[in-house]
Amino acid sequence: MNRRDSLKAIGLGTLSTALLLDACKPGTKKQAEDTNDEKINPSDEGRLPGEIEHNKKLNAEKFFTEHEMATITVLGDIIIPKDAHSGSASDAKVPEFIEFIVKDMPEHQTPMRGGLRWLDLQCLNRYGKAFVDASNAQQIEIVTDIAYPKKAKPEMHTGVVFFNRMRNLTATGFFTTRIGIDDLGYMGNSPGKWTGVPPDVLKHYGMEDVV
């Protein structure tokens, strides 16, 4: 029995088979629309009633202030900017993801809020402005002071800890979107047949003899 037949055999007709297979094709129109939705609002298909309710409740809440969201957006795009391959963190709706995830995982809330506040205070002391109002050069200057844990000055430690978290959330938020996955070149989540490491790759790494 081939896969098409087996899908039929379990009651998925031709139409739904096509849908199932279609759903795994990268870059289809529907998915592009999903990622560009204003709100992160994935499908409820296969979800438990409690899960749907929980997500609804979280989506209805607001954690970050507009100022905090603006700061997260600027920081996110400094961490993952647009380049020749793909868009920026904000193009991939990373700030919206961060807003959601801190509501879902409250352990992020205080470190994020406090870290953003620390950053603003540093900027106020140095430049007389909040982070978002500072010049691009000033923003890069302060970020440079907290982005390299090993060489950061001890008094920057609080900022380093915050920036590590911000970098983590930005990277996860970015590379789990269509934009980020296409950038990364992940080619799975798609029906196929795994026949082992391609011969050219085996050869490249000298692994032809490892059985």
Place this chain on the structure above:
Amino acid sequence: MNDIQIKKSAQIYDAIIVGSGAGGGMAGYVLAHAGLKVLMLEAGPFFDPAKDSLQLKWPWESPRRGASTSFRNFGDFDGAYGGWALDGEPYTTTDKTEFYWFRARMLGGRTNHWGRISLRMGPDDFKGHHIDGLTDDWPISYDDVKPFYDKVDRMIGVYGTIENLPNEPDGIFLPPPKPRLNELYIKKGAAKAGVKVITGRGSVLTEALPDNKDRGACFYCGQCGRSCKVYGDFSSSSCLVIPAIKTGNLRVIANAMVREVLTDASGQATGVSYVSKDDMQEYQVKAKIVILGASAGESARLLLNSKSNAHPNGLANSSGVVGKYLHDSTGSSAGGFLPQLMDRKRYNEDGVGSVHIYGPWVYDNKKLDFPRGYHIEFGGGMGMPGYGFGWDMQNMNGVVPGKDGKMKEAGGFGADLKNDYRRFYGTGFGMAGRGMAIAREDNYCEIDPNVVDKYGIPVLRFNYKWSDYEIKQAKHMQDTFQHVMHEMGAIYGPPHGKETNYGLEAPGRIIHEVGTVRMGDDPKKSALNKYCQAHDCNNLFVVDAAPFVQQGDKNATWTILALSMRTAEYILSQRKKLNV
């Protein structure tokens, strides 16, 4: 509530099965196909992977990108509902015990998300007393179980390779999936380190199963953990319970939380009582035989909560052994990345959702400072990103040169950092030891007299401590991992040390808990006979992992399936002889 009443059904089933996981599912499958009228009670909702699986969803289809929730502790796309804590259904521990109990309330239970690593226990796992005197022998040997392992292999399907190892019996195998690139590095490194690595063994249909038109072949998405819409891997829901329903002989009542096993004045089981989570009403259902497959913990709990004049100590517990000898596999793990694989070529290497390669235990414990062995599960590669992807790049990008060959400062931001995520993608790997823990009388679960769940059912209290045997075994795992990773040319952190018991996971964490209703020939020292039939009550059977006398260094599911099939066939033979 003034209107509470107990609804009693007049119908007498041939058998009632409590639980729908590997054990309950297999018993239901065999008995229903033999024509018995069977009622199966499941504490959670109905679940059909064909409709309910979240297979093939992309990370952005979860607002938390697949991170875990209280609804699904193993992630937002995982096939198992529930996890370490269930709302309104607590369990407790004695002082100083750290024990975790994973419960999936749903048709098929934990088999909807398990690792599909399908291992037979070996001759020394059933009869290990001769090795060092530390373990009790099962009343049955490998040869008694082998025919049932064979039947399970044929019926459900398992891939692997014939290896002719002494205590790692071969099965009837489907072709295995080939190793991924990272796994070739592991194999090569392990060989240099003197660590045996063989092809994995998993219940995934790498080819269509002969004579089975209901299940499709694997299409290599690597997402067995979400459960499979084409039934290409083993879940009890898809492979056992749903086919059994189709016979017309098995009825499933979902959301039925069983309270106790009912017995008559002579002590024979007559049925069970349960509370329906749908309408919160109390029900009693009757059968000629009662079969428990509720999990090692829940089956012990049910027996201990089923007290009567005939069974004052709890049902099947005149020996006092129920709840004792609880044991889980040991677990300790390590991981790192392969700098050789940076900037690697992209292709789809999702493979299967079980292990591609596997490290069996083939070493002599007489030369080591711990009595029994462990196996190693390996993995790695270009997986689908999810929550946690890219985490802690600052610990990685400062330890290898950049593309220009120069070392760079750890951390960073901007286009250069963005490129690092691409460079490191697919370089990671992990390895996890899963070892044999000695079953001990003083590791047990019991009823907590002071705590009930929201249905008024007294809950389990766990008492469990690792001994030096398990801790030293974990140390050996860590030392072995370091050696293998070194030979792989990998970059990795230091081993887990003494302060964490060498990374030894708390009991329960590996979710292989077994042994709470052990079988044996002596009714004074065991609850069940060698057919998993209660010594004290001959129409009561237990078919989950509770009857295990002693787990091997193998995962439990394949043995649960084989033993449950054996018990079900025994029930059929006894019915013919009119004994039950």
